Amino acid sequence: MNQDLQKERAAASFNPELLTHVLDGSPENTRRRREIENLILKDPDFQHEDLNFLSRSQRYEVAVRKSATMVEKMRKFNIADPAEIMWFKKLHLVNFVEPVGLNYSMFIPTLLNQGTTAQQEKWLPSSKGLEIIGTYAQTEMGHGTHLRGLETTATYDSETQEFILNSPTVTSIKWWPGGLGKTSNHAIVLAQLITQGKRCGLHAFIVPIRELGTHKPLPGITVGDIGPKFGYDEMDNGYLKMDNYRIPRENMLMKHAQVKPDGTYVKPLSNKLTYGTMVFIRSFLVGESARSLSKACTIAIRYSAVRHQSEIKPGEPEPQILDYQTQQYKLFPLLATAYAFQFVGAYMKETYHRINEDISQGDLSELPELHALTAGLKAFTSWTTNAGIEACRMACGGHGYSHCSGLPNIYVNFTPTCTFEGENTVMMLQTARFLMKSYDQVHSGKLVCGMVSYLNDLPSQHIQPQQVAVWPTVVDINSPDSLTEAYKLRAARLVETAAKNLQTEVTHRKSKEVAWNLTSVDLVQASEAHCHYVAVKLFSEKLLQIQEKSIQAVLRNLCLLYCLYGISRNTGDFLQGSIMTESQITQVNERIKELLTVIRPDAVALVDAFDFQDVTLGSVLGRYDGNVYENLFEWAKKSPLNKTEVHESYHKHLKSLQSKL
């Protein structure tokens, strides 16, 4: 064990194991999680060379092997439910990219949700046995978030009872689906249905793309890998072009909508239930944000405890860089944010399961708010995490830039979260649409409930001037509850500003839609403030559930830091509308500096509590055994550029160059 880390751990004010139980939900959950993780981490089948030293094709090969092994192991561990598979695989293995994964996370669930019983009987057994390997092809080269814009067509031919699939333009080529480039032999393709000469909207079709015996593309199918990306090297994101490609009528997923043999189209009863999958994935991504930021903090804070550099007082030994106020100011607010997001993630998971229960009993009443909340929180947490991972990386100085730190890989594999499953700005505007609706509802005299209920208290909603007095004037900067109130006031004010600006634009413009576009900057800001309030509120409420005094104390400081740091980064929002005074802002800045000092002795224990078992796999700097610098030297020696072949090739080149000069 590293001496600095040992010293840090001895100095902590609390037992990190107890905090791990809080994060996992219970000691039993912690036990079970470690059991599963160790099954994977200690299994020789999952061991492989450091991916950083491999070419992309080699990385893909390793990933396919691991991915397939995962299928075998899951059978062995008896994990079958799609949601459980996702939590199981992703839980603490953030950087594991799986080419075969889409078969289980998208192909099979879509078959289950949208396929008839006959279709499930036909395709499920072979896709579970990986005879069929499926993926899900929605996005096109020219079309992302806007589903109505998708161009792929499926035209029904009643004579042969087949659909004719076409990619009519370059922009209509399916683009991005994971596992499509190389791995899959089937895809569920989203296409515009045309039957009896009429366009009937987007529907899902099961499309064989490669021959089962040879794995070669079928005639009429052009399929391949879309090329190297920022990250996800191991994933064969692919393209798919179809030219008059025919599939039987039975390949359209017909649980909801149908095309009869004669071409008659039967509409689905309701579209609302497709909300469910989106809500599930986005709420899962909130948890992913928490895990990725926690992991980055773990590496950066451990390294900052081990790294000695420069001097505070001349002549004294070089201090740990964690003792510099600027380093604390970079890392501790992110640590506090990681904890905030852990609790937001846990809340989203619980809420999803609760509302899913309601839905299965036919109660859809909470779905619109949940939909709006997951959209906004997915964007809010992923943007913050995205910038936070890079801040952690840069806080590790030069070594953060090396793949030895593990941080570049965490970043490049996390950053698509800001774009996929709903581009973040689009997500924020979806939340804004709900906020505007709620505002209008209150304005028209009806109360709203849930996380937006603060809109009921907006002063402008009351006719009597004395009602303004319900707004508190003094914020107690040492009280998480009082700070939550301040965030609530900020959200309320920004929602109201956006609503009023929108109204002004509506009265000046011909169309509501143009007005919406011309207010969208304000609308995004309102959504951000709303999400920030939700995060602060959930963190504050979490404190009340903690029994153990030592844990409560340390979480309370983190919660305060999270709240106060947010104020200091958005001072103007809190000064405007007189939520806080200038002298309070000065106090906030002073209190933040005090909290940095208070949290300092617990910093390493606070990241230990995240309990990442696999940090050793991805990061030399985050390892907690041995000497970080010796580990780093051993790692570097294995660089492919140090191989004899490279030496000889270079030397040959050098001689020819010198002879020319």
Added chain:
Amino acid sequence: MNQDLQKERAAASFNPELLTHVLDGSPENTRRRREIENLILKDPDFQHEDLNFLSRSQRYEVAVRKSATMVEKMRKFNIADPAEIMWFKKLHLVNFVEPVGLNYSMFIPTLLNQGTTAQQEKWLPSSKGLEIIGTYAQTEMGHGTHLRGLETTATYDSETQEFILNSPTVTSIKWWPGGLGKTSNHAIVLAQLITQGKRCGLHAFIVPIRELGTHKPLPGITVGDIGPKFGYDEMDNGYLKMDNYRIPRENMLMKHAQVKPDGTYVKPLSNKLTYGTMVFIRSFLVGESARSLSKACTIAIRYSAVRHQSEIKPGEPEPQILDYQTQQYKLFPLLATAYAFQFVGAYMKETYHRINEDISQGDLSELPELHALTAGLKAFTSWTTNAGIEACRMACGGHGYSHCSGLPNIYVNFTPTCTFEGENTVMMLQTARFLMKSYDQVHSGKLVCGMVSYLNDLPSQHIQPQQVAVWPTVVDINSPDSLTEAYKLRAARLVETAAKNLQTEVTHRKSKEVAWNLTSVDLVQASEAHCHYVAVKLFSEKLLQIQEKSIQAVLRNLCLLYCLYGISRNTGDFLQGSIMTESQITQVNERIKELLTVIRPDAVALVDAFDFQDVTLGSVLGRYDGNVYENLFEWAKKSPLNKTEVHESYHKHLKSLQSKL
């Protein structure tokens, strides 16, 4: 030419060629730059496969070939001055990484600055002819910014008249030098000199590391590549460990300090001149920030003009995404920032040359301010650019994540700028030290000059209360000059706050150094505000130099946007101290939205004016010929994963997997 881009260009309010001349400094400069760029871009010797499709070893090989070719070409073009070489090579070829580059940018210049005439005669000819390929080895595994902490020793042995070089610990291993891993056969090594039993501080030594005939490491030398990094794939950043490795006395660079044959140490006369190189490199990096951000904006804005997505009004064709207010709000402030940094970069270059003249005539008076300014502006511009490139990348949605966009490479090759040549936080604190000195000077009754002269006007510096009236109370948000005043007041207030907080800590603590650490968050904020003021001031002043009305008008709007956006992101700073009122802040936000609409028709012409000739090499999305989607499809097909070998290897694997399930 793409139709959308053609339409955009036709609609512009100005001729981009005229703005290019402003950016280059003169029409003649533009002509000369294009001439040189075309020599490279059109030369078949510089053509190569897309680096994104190659393994790291292959990329290294391509880079060595290009790097060597560059040496030949520079001889042909007769470019010999080190500064000119740097400007020439980097000017518009941001992503070109050169393993042999350090020989010219560090080894030879250090030899020239610190070597005696005899030493230059001995080593220059062979290093210019690449018989000797040198690098510069300063940083160690455990030591970055803090030079006194370096551990490598050079112990003089007067009996043999040799220095014995040692890397006494793991942390003392030289780490990071470019070209050290594989390419170089010599290094200038920085080591702690020990002679006659006394430590005499850091000195530079010429150390042969590889045998000239075989290019194999010499006995006593352990050298290699430090492994894969976030970017700079083509660069063999290396490590170097020395064990009782002996070099002749003549290999210490002795222009300034000397060790006599008997071991007597002769001190250098002055250390000030070493400032020069740092100032040069940092001022160069300000220009690099401008170029990298300009390039990212070029790609993102062109793509946003070509990309059609979603709908503003239902039923109408998909609009260009550049028509969404949120997209404009992401990109136009960055475009304005890129222009601001272009002018800051040009100013730094001019100032460096001017002060360099003064120095050569013995006048060092302006050096401290220049040193402080380059440190802070290097940090300020590189942090902003770093986040800005990622914002541009994410504004391109999914395709931004693909290497087809060119943006991931721009980012990974730019981001080390925040860390190397002075870590940004350390840089900001150096600027702060100068600001605190200036503040104290004013406080003690002396005037300061240069960019900090605003400190002379601080109200607290005046005894007469009526003097407070010199501070204006009304900011005209449509006047760049008036906005510059507002930034000045903000800087003055934050410098004063930091100075007062520092004073408070000093009176409470035992040591000045501890007080400094406990105020460092405030100090960094003061430096940031100072640099922001400088950027705003230089942009505003630039406007006065522009004759051409159409160019002046468009730059004025960008300048306003730059100023107002900075206020909206730091509202609290402008509300505090009553620099602005709440209602002015509301006006600022409204005015920003207006400016987005005003700038919209000129956006493409504004990035055209940056005149990047090589965007086609690094980015499919930034190309301005042909159809962006067809180009993208052609690019993707070349992905190495689409090769037949990969197909067969995968298919074999698949069959064995299926047989197991």
